[in-house]
Amino acid sequence: MQASRPYPVFDGHNDTLLKLELQAGTPKDGSFIDGNPFTHIDLPRAREGGFAGGLFAMFVPSVVARNGELSFNPADPANFAEIDQQTALGLTLRLVARAERLARASKGGISIVRSTAETRAAIDAGRLAVMLHIEGAEAIDTDFVALEVLRAAGLRSLGPVWSRSNAFGHGTPMACPSSPDTGPGLTDAGKALVTACNELKIQIDLSHITEKGFWDVAKLSDAPLVASHSNAHAISPSARNLTDNQLAAIAESRGLVGLNFHTGFLRPDGRATSDTPVELMVRHLDHMLSILGEDGVAIGSDFDGCLVPKEIRDAAGLPKLTAAMEAAGYGRELIEKICWKNWLSVLERAGI
Template structure:
């Protein structure tokens, strides 16, 4: 990447889902060589300073698609449950893509298991990928698959996406709405959190409902983390964080990654690419006030959401960093939000 660009470590992307759903036999090579599809590939990452991030495996819902190819969202914002068989098939397929990417990259892309691995990859210019699962439907109540996936590099897991499963209840996509929708974690979900604590695996709260969040707060001995969420007081999306949730995250020395999705940024809740960077700065200001300088980072949702056109894709990350500096954030604070806070958090969780 250009030497004058501040590196970014990003808390969430769905590039593996995009590659999986493309159906291309050479999907990994297109990621490495460059493509016009989606938001992230290796050339655009280097151009924009994207040095690494949590690469999510998200088992997609079985749902009808509209004329534009996008999934049709249910009217109540809640997707039906996904069978373990369907989730296992897609989860393993995306994990295979991740491993093939690392092999094909020949040192340009690294699956990282520790914070030290991330620092080493960044030092040599390799894109540092942390294996993350968003929605644990593939895992049975015995939790045995976690041990297998941990051996393959899994270091972070969101027990639910925005749908229910055997572990708990994901918060549906609703606006305006609080996250207080549905029951808390099941016994299996509580056991999953304890298992993650034992393995030093990060638990991601971004799609969990309010009661589930409270359950994790009561059980977990690790910092509370929402990898890609915003401030509910600015945008009343059910997926955004309320004041007490932000307080709970701060009390544990946790972290929130700013979600770039236009619909989670805007006060009107609209998914509109004509979204000014100013609203992103409003969320960052509020997160800094609630969490302090060490608790704020990025969780872009690249390849999983509509981006503000002022950013566009990974190559546009410097536009946001420049806006932060123009807003009055000093270089040290910009670097903390861009990458240092994520690395510090991961050092305290996965080691």
């Protein structure tokens, strides 16, 4: 099943910059511009699948496997160990530099975008629109000096926590079945971070945060609530997914949730297996649409940070998802909203 032609996709979350950084100098070191079989996204497959851009995460892992891959074994506590600020800032700066170098080497094929207007212009011109995001704010000091500098470098979205604790709050484990109510909420520094991000027009991302942290952000933030890569807890009862009450709060704020492609967050049994049907992704979309409405659902693939259904496989496989939407009766207008228009609209509402 294949859509008649690729829809443009603006993706709410991927870990491609980190994967490229970790694979540098290893046998898996490949070219993002000419093609890299060891990543989910490269420029040729982005063009093939309609991947027009997205929020490119800068994440600092607790553990890296020897082959340059991320290591997210949820049974190993080492994968969730806390990271010190200087270590996190050092790698984050390397990822900013990697994005800038990719854009320069692409000779006009990639743009680092800092606003919704720049994003629209890049997509219209056929350039890959890369907006910088931090997943887990370990790189940020509690005086927010690094936040100011990274914002000047292009940072426009930030998740206070990944699935571990830091100075700002606490993340949910990758547990299933589990409620997202797994620990405390924001610290005082985390509450100050929300206020600072609101002032600087940096989007706050609620994926990975505990339920108490979610409600802390909802109470404090004056921007639309966004979970860039999360699914419906009612279908897959993972701690990483959102309850109907959380989805309703996001809807009330005129916010957005991006569909996560990770099979462990899609399946009712929580198993991470590529043998997961694309139709299950549509089931999550259906549920989220029923609460968030047509303007509140988008895509947040988690490419290069997760195990995706084998029918999708990588960025070139995105038309398989849109074909499944078409088969489920979604019209072109709704598919376009989910694929890219809703992300640009919520960024605009956030003042970005």
